[in-house]
Amino acid sequence: MIRLDKFPNRPSFEYNSTSMEIDQEYFNQRKEKARTLFDGQKGIRNPYFQTEIVLNSDGLHHLQFSARRERNKREQLLKFSRLPLAFEIIRKS
Numbered sequence: 001m002i003r004l005d006k007f008p009n010r011p012s013f014e015y016n017s018t019s020m021e022i023d024q025e026y027f028n029q030r031k032e033k034a035r036t037l038f039d040g041q042k043g044i045r046n047p048y049f050q051t052e053i054v055l056n057s058d059g060l061h062h063l064q065f066s067a068r069r070e071r072n073k074r075e076q077l078l079k080f081s082r083l084p085l086a087f088e089i090i091r092k093s
Contacts, residue, residue, distance in 0.1 A: 034063060047091075
């Protein structure tokens with residue numbers, strides 16, 4: 001297993017050292033963490049829209065799919081890793 005985390009502003013990924021594919025166990029852990037973040041908050045108050053932004057399964061689905069096709073695993077991991085930042089932006093914008 002190779003962990004690539006030399007760049008602090010980029011998400012780190014774990015790769016299978018023989019095929020350079022993203023490790024499925026690592027992917028599942030990150031996916032579950034994203035699901036936990038969505039389940040932990042039903043909504044976020046947005047000052048700009050002056051309303052509650054609803055967090056539901058549609059949002060999580062959007063991180064995994066685009067135009068009815070599954071995003072590749074790297075893209076999904078990137079979106080999972082940026083989720084806390086996205087929530088913070090919603091809170092502050």
